[in-house]
Amino acid sequence: xxxxxxxxxxxxxxxxxxxxxxxxxxxxxxxxxxxxxxxxxxxxxxxxxxxxxxxxxxxxxxxxxxxxxxxxxxxxxxxxxxxxxxxxxxxxxxxxxxxxxxxxxxxxxxxxxxx
Amino acid sequence: xxxxxxxxxxxxxxxxxxxxxxxxxxxxxxxxxxxxxxxxxxxxxxxxxxxxxxxxxxxxxxxxxxxxxxxxxxxxxxxxxxxxxxxxxxxxxxxxxxxxxxxxxxxxxxxxxxxxxxxxxxxxxxxxxxxxxxxxxxxxxxxxxxxxx
Amino acid sequence: xxxxxxxxxxxxxxxxxxxxxxxxxxxxxxxxxxxxxxxxxxxxxxxxxxxxxxxxxxxxxxxxxxxxxxxxxxxxxxxxxxxxxxx
Numbered sequence: 001x002x003x004x005x006x007x008x009x010x011x012x013x014x015x016x017x018x019x020x021x022x023x024x025x026x027x028x029x030x031x032x033x034x035x036x037x038x039x040x041x042x043x044x045x046x047x048x049x050x051x052x053x054x055x056x057x058x059x060x061x062x063x064x065x066x067x068x069x070x071x072x073x074x075x076x077x078x079x080x081x082x083x084x085x086x087x088x089x090x091x092x093x094x095x096x097x098x099x100x101x102x103x104x105x106x107x108x109x110x111x112x113x114x115x
Numbered sequence: 116x117x118x119x120x121x122x123x124x125x126x127x128x129x130x131x132x133x134x135x136x137x138x139x140x141x142x143x144x145x146x147x148x149x150x151x152x153x154x155x156x157x158x159x160x161x162x163x164x165x166x167x168x169x170x171x172x173x174x175x176x177x178x179x180x181x182x183x184x185x186x187x188x189x190x191x192x193x194x195x196x197x198x199x200x201x202x203x204x205x206x207x208x209x210x211x212x213x214x215x216x217x218x219x220x221x222x223x224x225x226x227x228x229x230x231x232x233x234x235x236x237x238x239x240x241x242x243x244x245x246x247x248x249x250x251x252x253x254x255x256x257x258x259x260x261x262x263x264x
Numbered sequence: 265x266x267x268x269x270x271x272x273x274x275x276x277x278x279x280x281x282x283x284x285x286x287x288x289x290x291x292x293x294x295x296x297x298x299x300x301x302x303x304x305x306x307x308x309x310x311x312x313x314x315x316x317x318x319x320x321x322x323x324x325x326x327x328x329x330x331x332x333x334x335x336x337x338x339x340x341x342x343x344x345x346x347x348x349x350x351x
Binding site for chain 1: 269272273276277280281283284285287289290291292293296298299302303306307313314315316318319320324327328331334335337338339341342345346
């Protein structure tokens with residue numbers, strides 16, 4: 001249990017984001033919830049690649065003999081972070097446009113997708 | 116904003132840009148790379164937007180758009196450069212020319228003139244991320260308000 | 265309706281925490297042949313000291329190309345949505 005504490009912390013972040021998505025109605029808060037889920041998943045991916053006593057996978061002035069952390073999850077997390085920024089920007093732009101058209105950010109009052 | 120924020124922004128703006136360039140340039144030797152350095156440089160742009168207002172940069176939208184397209188095209192072209200072997204083949208690595216010095220195996224002090232097409236791709240992606248994030252921040256600051264619907 | 269939301273959230277969070285606890289121990293990955301290859305051969309093949317950069321721009325260049333496309337599409341979408349409308 002205590003050895004898996006980093007995984008539990010990532011999962012708690014994801015659960016907080018899920019609770020935000022379930023309970024809140026403001027569109028900005030929904031975007032914040034999706035950002036929380038993204039952060040939890042990114043942290044989970046990086047912590048999956050950790051090796052005990054590992055050093056970063058970079059050979060510039062590296063101490064010799066120590067094992068290296070797995071590099072593939074870090075590379076794909078980099079991709080995931082940039083895509084998260086792009087989708088967050090697009091969601092916030094949609095929130096701005098919806099507020100201009102409807103005059104509200106409540107997710108219940110904009111369910112009719114007319115006009 | 117107040118004069119304190121403006122003065123600090125004038126001091127910090129070139130430092131942040133140079134630090135972003137450093138992170139991009141040493142992307143194949145130290146932690147960092149195109150995405151991270153581009154984000155650092157874009158934070159300098161966002162600082163200017165906060166301190167001086169979005170109107171001071173409103174003429175730069177075309178420049179940012181052109182820079183982003185240029186970065187994307189340069190990245191794809193560097194991918195096509197290795198088409199003699201496969202797509203994205205690193206033809207410059209170890210060739211002895213530009214960025215072509217060989218690397219000894221194991222921990223070493225690091226040589227800037229290595230890694231083939233990777234530094235060039237880092238620069239292309241760095242400019243692309245700088246222009247993209249800067250354009251997003253600038254567009255939100257210019258047209259995101261309620262007053263100019 | 266409120267209680268249904270709370271109950272479903274509690275079930276999902278319970279599954280998540282159970283999965284995190286029942287996973288393999290932290291710091292001991294089981295399948296690491298690919299990553300060992302990347303760590304070993306990023307210097308002779310790509311001539312880069314940084315294995316992460318070697319993966320991002322060389323071994324998985326297609327992935328980065330798609331990512332650049334996603335970023336370009338997002339910026340284009342934001343510029344399309346947030347333009348000054350004549351009124």
